[in-house]
Structures are given as structure tokens and as C-alpha cells.
Amino acid sequence: MAESTMADNHTKGEMHGCIVCGKLYELYAVYDPDGRFIESIVMSAGGKSVPHPARPLVACEHHTEDEIERAVQKVYGDHADAED
Numbered sequence: 001m002a003e004s005t006m007a008d009n010h011t012k013g014e015m016h017g018c019i020v021c022g023k024l025y026e027l028y029a030v031y032d033p034d035g036r037f038i039e040s041i042v043m044s045a046g047g048k049s050v051p052h053p054a055r056p057l058v059a060c061e062h063h064t065e066d067e068i069e070r071a072v073q074k075v076y077g078d079h080a081d082a083e084d
């Protein structure tokens with residue numbers, strides 16, 4: 001197998017709500033061949049991807065980093081279920 005491993009990643013179009021206010025954005029989520037989430041690329045104007053190790057997250061560009069961080073903590077922070 002001499003092919004680039006990059007080609008094995010697959011990209012899926014998904015709709016996700018802003019982590020802060022719930023506004024919907026269209027994004028591409030990139031997964032590796034094992035189905036593990038790698039990164040997301042927001043396609044809609046006005047949105048940006050929020051780095052998260054396990055899932056595609058999006059937020060409006062006008063939210064501050066502090067606002068976004070607190071929202072992520074509120075939704076995913078206390079459950080600590082990211083590490084399987």
C-alpha cells in the first residue's frame with residue numbers, strides 16, 4: 001500500500017448549533033479511518049470551529065473565547081466522559 005494515508009480520512013457534512021446560543025451552522029467534520037474525530041471546518045459565514053478533542057463544535061465568531069469556554073464547560077465539562 002503506497003497510497004497516502006490522508007486519503008483515508010473521511011469528511012462528513014453536518015449541522016451543529018453554536019455552543020453558546022444554538023444558532024445552526026453547516027460544517028464539515030473530518031474523521032480518521034477508525035471513525036475518530038479529527039477536526040471540523042465551518043462552512044457557513046459567521047461561525048468558527050471550537051477546538052475539542054472528541055467532537056465537532058461550532059460557535060458564532062462574535063462570541064468571546066471566555067464565553068465559548070464557559071459554554072463548553074457547562075455542556076461537556078462536568079461529565080468527564082471524553083476519556084473512554
Ligand SMILES: [Zn+2]
Binds near residue numbers: 018021022
Ligand atoms: Zn452563537
